[in-house]
Amino acid sequence: MRQFTFSVCLMFAMLLGISGCVSTSDTKQNEIQVGASQPELYMPMLQGKKVGLVVNQTSRVGKQHLVDYLQSKGVDIRFVFAPEHGFRGDHDAGAHVDNAIDQATGIPVISIYGKNKKPDPFLMQQLDVVIFDIQDVGVRFYTFISSMHYMMEAAADAGIKFMVFDRPNPNGKYVDGPILEPEFRSFVGMHPIPVLHGMTLGEMAQMIRGEHWLDTDKSLDLTVIPVANYRREMAYSLPVKPSPNLPNDQSIQLYPSLCFFEATPVSIGRGTDFPFQVIGHDEVHVGSFEFSPRSIAGAASHPKLEGKQATGQDLRHSEIAGLDLQPLLQWSKAFDEKGLTFFTRASFMDKLAGTDKLRLAIEQGTSMQALHQQWQDGIAQFRQQRQPYLLYPDYP
Structure with a gap:
């Protein structure tokens, strides 16, 4: 697969008539080069083109934002x-994102989060190319996959090129969780994939197109600029936090397991200096760590349990990784013992899980081992299904 990854890169270079394709012989051993950092692969395709960008604060070429970098190269943006959290990444989860003019560049900023998840066709007809370059964390309910899906549809309908500048998946070695069932499809889960899919967004774009998941009868002209020197089991520390409440590697590692608490009365640290790294409640206690959520501009507006003292677990040094539902089972049992409802937002839990079977099994006291066994057949089928779309060495 390593040879295949380089072959993809070499193929781009040959098609474009360029040289200097990045490989391990050209760079430091094992140095990851994200798609945006390989301009020799994409700049020839942007010359003389009218370009739209789907970007946020993670869209960087080194220390420079992709918008500024492309403008400096004369690209017509x-x-x-x-998407969600805004162009600069300073909006809270779920917060409304407005259309605006970027003060630094004068470029119109069009929201694709909220009621209008696709741009007006009139805007798309003014473009030749749309570039998607956003850092993902490899979890189905992280909404950048959904934003990419809708933009792919819009590009196909407009008959314009769609490019993905690929980036590593920090949870890339994990494939786990229930497969989304069609009746639970929503913006926090649009595709029949597991909670942890183990793919990059470039690979996912190829799968979305290849499996005909786009709601359009038009074909999509898709190009992925792959990450050089990348294997999905590699540890990858994100240089820029991907959203306001995922500030570090630990929060990103815990996110797949803790996000389900969003459907409960339990806080997972929104409104603290360590979001997605603690678990606590003011009445039900599992553990003895104490914290008090507060409003934080751009990250947590009136968070759950604001101003109250929550007691629970400090996971900042935990080794929990992948999809570990043991904390969810512990807290569900503690609430049940007090006669309190744990899944107070049952429908949201089912959307996150992509099924109601997980919630119902937890409410019935099913063990972690039995829960995990429920989705193994689906995982095996998904691994086979995704194989044609992988750009990087697979991980068992």
């Missing part, structure tokens, strides 16, 4: 499309 017509629009920036802003």
Whole structure:
């Protein structure tokens, strides 16, 4: 697969008539080069083109934002499309994102989060190319996959090129969790994939197109600029936090397991200096760590349990990784013992899980081992299904 990854890179270079394709012989051993950091692969395709960008604060070429980098190279950027958390990544989860003019560049910023998840076709007709370059964390309910899906549809309908500048998946070695069932499809889960899919967004774009998941009868002209020297089991520390409440590697590692608590009365640290790294409640206690959530501009507006003292677990040095539902089972049992409802947002839990079977099994006291066994057949089928779309060495 390593040879295949380089072959993809070499193929781009041959098609474009360019040289200097990045390989391990050209760079330091094992030095990861994200798609955006390989301009020799994409700049020839942007010359003389009207370009739209789907970007946020993670869209960097070294220390420079992709918008600024492309402008410095003379690329004609017509629009920036802003997903959840906004173009600069300073909006809280779920917060409304407005259309605006970027003060630094004068480029119109068009929201694709909220009611309008696709740009107006009139805007798309003014473009030749749309570039998607956003850092993902490899979890189905992290909404950048959904934003990419809708932009792929919009590009296909407009008959314009769609490019993905690929980036590593920090949870890339994990494939786990229930497969999403069609009746639970939503913006926090649009595709029949597991909670942890183990793919990059470039690979996922190829799968979305290849499996005909786009709601359009038009074909999509898709190009992925792959990450050089990358294997999905590699540890990858994100240089820029991907969203306001995922500030570090530990929060990203815990995110797949703790996000389900969003459907409960339990806090997972929104409104603290360590979001997605603690678990606590003011009445039900599992553990003795104490914290008090507060409003934080751009990260947590009136968070759960604001101003109250929560007691629970400090996971900042935990080795929990992948999908570990043991904390969820512990807290569900503690609530049940007090006669309190744990899944107070049952429908949201089912959307996150992609099924109601997980919630119902937890409510019935099913063990972690039995829960995990429920989705193994689906995982095996998914691994086979995704194989044609992988750009990097698979991980068992």
